Amino acid sequence: MNHDKNSFIFDATLKFFVWTILPTISLCLVVAVIFAISASWAKYNVWSSGQSGKAELMQADWNRQITVREAEAKEQAAKALAQAEIERAKGVAQANKIIGDSLRDNEAYLRYLWIDSLQNSKNQTIYVPTEANLPILEANRFKNIPNQ
Numbered sequence: 001m002n003h004d005k006n007s008f009i010f011d012a013t014l015k016f017f018v019w020t021i022l023p024t025i026s027l028c029l030v031v032a033v034i035f036a037i038s039a040s041w042a043k044y045n046v047w048s049s050g051q052s053g054k055a056e057l058m059q060a061d062w063n064r065q066i067t068v069r070e071a072e073a074k075e076q077a078a079k080a081l082a083q084a085e086i087e088r089a090k091g092v093a094q095a096n097k098i099i100g101d102s103l104r105d106n107e108a109y110l111r112y113l114w115i116d117s118l119q120n121s122k123n124q125t126i127y128v129p130t131e132a133n134l135p136i137l138e139a140n141r142f143k144n145i146p147n148q
Contacts, residue, residue, distance in 0.1 A: 103110060
């Protein structure tokens with residue numbers, strides 16, 4: 001009988017443990033896990049926001065560097081184009097000097113060029129300067145020409 005009494009107490013204790021204490025411990029564990037997840041989730045959101053902010057900052061910095069590099073490239077290109085224009089102007093000035101020097105005191109060549117240009121220009125009015133460097137105006141000449 002003693003054995004039955006011990007068995008009864010053990011069975012009652014086991015039932016009490018299984019039906020009361022074990023669910024309570026399980027519920028506490030579930031609540032603790034939910035609390036841990038919510039606390040971790042909040043920390044994760046803060047960390048994730050920080051990472052997003054760092055990524056945006058790095059992207060903005062990268063975009064700024066690209067803009068600066070493009071501006072530097074444009075500046076270098078403008079300087080190179082300006083230098084090329086200066087060199088071209090020097091060449092034109094040198095060519096003009098050579099032509100001017102070759103035409104100075106060379107009236108025969110200038111007269112030849114003038115006569116040659118007269119042969120190539122047909123039906124054009126040419127104004128020849130007079131002694132006072134004023135052209136002879138022939139406005140009345142066109143009155144007698146019939147409309148074509």
